[in-house]
Amino acid sequence: MDGVLTALQFMGSLIGVVAIIFLAYWSTKWFSKKYSSIGGGRHIKVVERCMVGQDKVLVLAKVKGKVYFLAVSSQNTATVDMWGAEEFTEIEEDESQPDFLSVLKTKLAEQLPFIRPVAGKGEEKQR
Numbered sequence: 001m002d003g004v005l006t007a008l009q010f011m012g013s014l015i016g017v018v019a020i021i022f023l024a025y026w027s028t029k030w031f032s033k034k035y036s037s038i039g040g041g042r043h044i045k046v047v048e049r050c051m052v053g054q055d056k057v058l059v060l061a062k063v064k065g066k067v068y069f070l071a072v073s074s075q076n077t078a079t080v081d082m083w084g085a086e087e088f089t090e091i092e093e094d095e096s097q098p099d100f101l102s103v104l105k106t107k108l109a110e111q112l113p114f115i116r117p118v119a120g121k122g123e124e125k126q127r
Helices: 002-034 100-111
Strands: 044-051 057-063 066-072 077-084
């Protein structure tokens, strides 16, 4: 009887841990979609920013069909250049950089070789 009770407690704990991990993953995805535009607003989109010094930043910002190149420091903000949105071609995101899920699958496969990864969307099964 003690063995069955211990097994049930173990299974309950395991299901609880899996549920917590799933909820953490789901809530992180939800928050990232909901608050992905924290850096901007409805009319302003920060295309890119680059730290040049401790308190100096170069920023590309899109506002009402124009792209502004700004130099921002703790004391001053200056407009360096401005383009029309049609003149400015955005650089596509680097497709070679893997997403989090593929990196997680790879690392889990390395650490736990007895678990075979299942091919997801856009992935082909390897034999």
